[in-house]
Amino acid sequence: MRSAELTTQIGASVSNGLAYVGTLAILGERAAYYTFVAPFKGKPLRLQRAIAQAMEIGVRSLPILSLITFFNGLILALQSAYELRKFGAISYVAGAVAVSMTRELGPLLTAIVVIGRSGSAFAAEIGTMKVTEEIDALQTMAIDPVHFLVTPKFLAMILMLPCLTIWANTMGMVGGMLFGVAKADFTVGRYIQASLDSLVLRDVITGLIKSVMFGITITAVGCQEGFATRGGAEQVGRSTTRAVVLALFLVILVDLVFTSLFFFFGS
Amino acid sequence: MKTDAMISLRNLRVSYGEREILHGLTFDVYDGETMVILGGSGSGKSTLLRTLVGLEKPTSGEIWLKGQNIATISNAEMDKIRKKMGMSFQGGALFGSLTVGENVALPLRQHTKLEPSTIDIITRLKLNQVGLSGFENYMPSQLSGGMKKRAAVARALAMDPEILFFDEPSAGLDPIIAAGVDQLILEVKKAFHMTIIVVTHELASAFLIADRMVLVDKGHVVAIGPRDEMRASQHPRVRQFLDRVAEPAVAQELDYLQMLTDGTPR
Numbered sequence: 070m071r072s073a074e075l076t077t078q079i080g081a082s083v084s085n086g087l088a089y090v091g092t093l094a095i096l097g098e099r100a101a102y103y104t105f106v107a108p109f110k111g112k113p114l115r116l117q118r119a120i121a122q123a124m125e126i127g128v129r130s131l132p133i134l135s136l137i138t139f140f141n142g143l144i145l146a147l148q149s150a151y152e153l154r155k156f157g158a159i160s161y162v163a164g165a166v167a168v169s170m171t172r173e174l175g176p177l178l179t180a181i182v183v184i185g186r187s188g189s190a191f192a193a194e195i196g197t198m199k200v201t202e203e204i205d206a207l208q209t210m211a212i213d214p215v216h217f218l219v220t221p222k223f224l225a226m227i228l229m230l231p232c233l234t235i236w237a238n239t240m241g242m243v244g245g246m247l248f249g250v251a252k253a254d255f256t257v258g259r260y261i262q263a264s265l266d267s268l269v270l271r272d273v274i275t276g277l278i279k280s281v282m283f284g285i286t287i288t289a290v291g292c293q294e295g296f297a298t299r300g301g302a303e304q305v306g307r308s309t310t311r312a313v314v315l316a317l318f319l320v321i322l323v324d325l326v327f328t329s330l331f332f333f334f335g336s
Numbered sequence: 337m338k339t340d341a342m343i344s345l346r347n348l349r350v351s352y353g354e355r356e357i358l359h360g361l362t363f364d365v366y367d368g369e370t371m372v373i374l375g376g377s378g379s380g381k382s383t384l385l386r387t388l389v390g391l392e393k394p395t396s397g398e399i400w401l402k403g404q405n406i407a408t409i410s411n412a413e414m415d416k417i418r419k420k421m422g423m424s425f426q427g428g429a430l431f432g433s434l435t436v437g438e439n440v441a442l443p444l445r446q447h448t449k450l451e452p453s454t455i456d457i458i459t460r461l462k463l464n465q466v467g468l469s470g471f472e473n474y475m476p477s478q479l480s481g482g483m484k485k486r487a488a489v490a491r492a493l494a495m496d497p498e499i500l501f502f503d504e505p506s507a508g509l510d511p512i513i514a515a516g517v518d519q520l521i522l523e524v525k526k527a528f529h530m531t532i533i534v535v536t537h538e539l540a541s542a543f544l545i546a547d548r549m550v551l552v553d554k555g556h557v558v559a560i561g562p563r564d565e566m567r568a569s570q571h572p573r574v575r576q577f578l579d580r581v582a583e584p585a586v587a588q589e590l591d592y593l594q595m596l597t598d599g600t601p602r
Contacts, residue, residue: 202429203431205425205429206423206430209389210443210491211419211443212443212446
């Protein structure tokens with residue numbers, strides 16, 4: 070009896086989760102349609118709005134992202150040096166930092182910063198509009214809320230996340246370099262050379278592909294949670310929290326899926 | 337006044353999930369008239385309005401609007417009809433990130449190929465009609481409640497709609513401002529001869545603006561008729577609503593006891 074109940078519950082949670090991913094996919098697909106197809110059918114993009122969003126998502130997050138990835142590069146260097154030192158291989162620090170930043174931590178840290186800044190903001194903005202009937206007003210004016218609100222965010226996100234990721238990778242390596250120059254007998258030139266030597270284009274590209282997927286995930290979750298807001302102001306707060314937690318979880322999940330794909334099919 | 341039906345409801349039922357809110361409504365709204373939908377809180381009048389503008393889908397029944405049954409048409413077809421409708425929401429629902437002028441211009445920018453200068457002129461014209469000339473560049477947050485409502489009416493009028501919907505036009509306004517909004521509805525009615533549907537529970541306002549009224553209670557149509565007929569109605573539920581009699585408390589002590597013990601009043 071117990072185990073039957075348990076399986077039912079697990080089944081229900083799994084199917085709920087899959088249904089949620091399904092709604093995200095539908096939202097993402099519609100946003101992609103309005104971004105890439107509809108402009109050629111006479112439904113223009115709100116470019117100005119997209120640029121404003123790109124400023125907010127991208128440019129305004131540069132200071133905090135730089136600081137976080139710089140520190141993280143430094144931490145990576147310290148941690149890997151701790152292990153490498155035992156083998157007298159401390160000069161491999163540059164490669165260790167470069168590869169782990171570009172393949173994994175650059176895209177992931179960027180996504181985490183963007184979730185905190187923009188994923189939450191999307192949910193709060195759309196949630197508030199939902200509560201004040203502005204979403205309903207759009208619909209009664211025959212304006213599709215997805216086209217009007219989600220598409221500019223979607224476009225800004227898939228353009229800005231790769232850019233931010235490249236910046237994050239660079240800042241991480243600069244952080245590693247600080248350690249390399251101070252404690253591992255590198256010169257600045259030799260550290261850069263060692264970093265570049267250890268990287269192949271594939272490392273950078275897979276990181277950027279992941280960052281685009283993260284961008285789509287964050288937009289879809291933030292907007293979906295906003296649209297799902299019911300009731301009053303306190304619900305907007307709840308939606309925002311849900312958006313952040315779910316986006317973090319799904320970004321890690323997407324990361325796992327794509328990293329596995331690259332591992333098994335990339336050879 | 338013409339008597340062609342602009343909107344015809346036939347046995348309209350709407351549910352939220354399991355709970356049915358509207359239990360089969362049937363009535364017509366004629367072309368060019370002002371119809372007031374009266375009803376208390378929880379009567380289903382707001383749901384009715386949301387269904388009429390296509391924000392809720394009926395579970396069964398028909399809504400005939402401009403020769404089409406909007407209960408069954410696709411979103412694209414509904415959007416075509418929506419361009420001929422204007423809706424003024426209870427709280428205004430102005431877009432906080434746009435100025436008042438941009439709010440009014442938005443439907444024109446989205447749906448017409450007019451020159452920006454023409455749109456500017458129309459915007460100023462519409463704002464002038466609602467008594468808000470000179471407020472184009474204000475943000476909605478800088479307006480008072482009454483002004484927000486006027487701006488919302490200007491936005492609803494932007495596309496020169498054939499049908500105008502109002503959700504609780506005087507809710508949350510002081511009596512003087514509310515009277516101003518009523519006056520505005522009357523002016524719009526006189527100037528454009530459009531079909532106007534107003535949902536409200538404000539009796540004074542309802543009797544001022546209505547040609548005909550329909551009283552909705554617990555998801556049913558209780559009474560429908562011209563304003564004066566409604567005023568003179570002897571229907572107990574109508575009288576209760578018009579005379580503002582409170583819902584009778586549980587009538588007898590025995591019933592009360594039974595309700596407490598079984599949870600079901602007799």
